[in-house]
Amino acid sequence: MREVRVVSVVDHTWSIGELAEYAGVTVKTVRFYSDRGLLPEAARSAGGHRRYGPEALDRLRLIRSLRALDLPVPDVGRALDQAGALEDILAAQLREVGSRLAALRWREAALQLLRDCAPEERAERLRLLGAVSAPAPPTTAELARFWRRWLPPRLPARLVSTIVEHSVPQPPSDPTPAQVLAFARLHAFTTGPCPGPAYSRPEGRRPDADGRPAVLYDGLLQAHALAAPELRAQRPPRAGEALDCFVAAFADSRDTADTPAFRRQLSAQLATEVRIDRYWQLAAELTDPAQPTPGAAHDWLATALSTQVADEVAA
Template sequence: MSPDTLWSIGELAERAGVTVKTVRFYSDRGLLPEGARSSGGHRRYGSEALDRLRLIRSLRTLDLPVPEVERVLDQDDTLEDVVAGQLRQIGSRLTALRWQEAALQLLRDCAPEERATRLRLIGAVSVPPSTAPLARFWRRWLPPRLPARLVSAIVDHSVPQLPEGPTPAQVLAFTRLHAFVTAPCPGTDNGQPAAHQPDGGRPAVLYDGLVEAYTLASPQVRAERSPRAGEALDCFVSAYARSRDTRDTPAFRHGLSGQLAADPRIDHYWNLTAEITASPEPTPGAIHDWLCAALDDQVAREAG
């Protein structure tokens, strides 16, 4: 073929294996270079347009939107960047489909009398699901005046990582967790631990110490060791004592044991989180319970 050969719109369409309508569409958007115009004003195209049209067809086969194709052709974006973005979108759609599939299995396999309740739970959750309501719950639950870096660290450890391919049981656990964290609260202070109240001491000192105590106790909880005294418990109690500008004494431990036993609990949150993650790593709630049990045991031994 001579480099000077020009084709009509129909001839170009036939060579590229597309319709005349397709050629006209891309030509009208300025994506196909015209070689010339006929004496009657009809478009004529050369080999550059054929190469360009074949490239467009390949990109569209990958389901790239036309604006993305335009950016690649105009070199506003590299092909690698556009492909990476498309892969992220496909990954998100696949995750949504997997969650929908597990939700449908959940509805299919449950008893008829449970179906309406489960359908309401599922309908309240976006697909793919978002953990934003869980993060908002923790930002409300945590005491005021905490440093932003500490709040972020606590939220990161408390909000579970959702599986991309959940089981029906994990879908059910997440929908229940979503219902729990989005339920209306009767009051801003209602249901908060004593440490969260205005006279609860210095919350930043407390939570910094709790993060350290949980880190120390985590290996023992993971190994399923019974609650016991030791460095983790000492760090745990010290966090409460330092936040209240007092000393760690047997009397303080006795009082703290009673206070923690009376504090409101959110075990439901942690139980559902464990179901969602299906991880051998203990939740912060499980670690807190272990440390409270260790404190109760020590206080009981000393009292006996």
């Protein structure tokens, strides 16, 4: 138990009532913070009553300011007694407030989506939103699981994480109603029953295919990164470093040379490749237009290859 000094009532201290009056609070408030150790007593009177020094007034005002920010009492105590704790507490509170605001913005956009749609569309939109209603903003866990199922097995964990990071769009913190709908449809696309070949892996990416898929995907990541500036500049698909890197990814994964014959073969294969265009269309609605999706980069490169092959045949 903390020891308190016993003084006479003429000492330069205040009673609990005087401190409450100076601070503009109730005696109950002062007692509450005192009982929780936030407002130490300076002494006790001869009759055992609490006495507070002038410094208690500044401390009480600081406590009230922190509590006005909705800081929990334990956090207030840490902020008062631990050097540097306030910065950490405020950062955590800001993250929590940001999360709450994002949840409210998602809820607002969802309500607007339902309010503004045609009556015949409402039932479907309610079903889509219901599947991702909690939490808000929605989690991308199902989208990540989709990619982990779709990718070939036995890829290095580092590579899988990188592909998932690039392929899964993060829900915007301040979405439009259209983006809420796009995410709900993307969630439905990745969690619904397999419609058939749309969920099959493309030729050359199946676990039973020849070649080295880790080499392929590493190379594709590099090729997509090289193609991204071309897409941002809105240049048409064309030959160049990005296309060479793209073709090399397939050639290296199969331990073969990048020849005109190989490019013709690869172009024909890509033309019949199973695609998930719907995924990338919806993902593009959720991402910054200045950051092309891997799907858009892949399409640009495949088109550049087919254009090059067609030009060579025509020549």
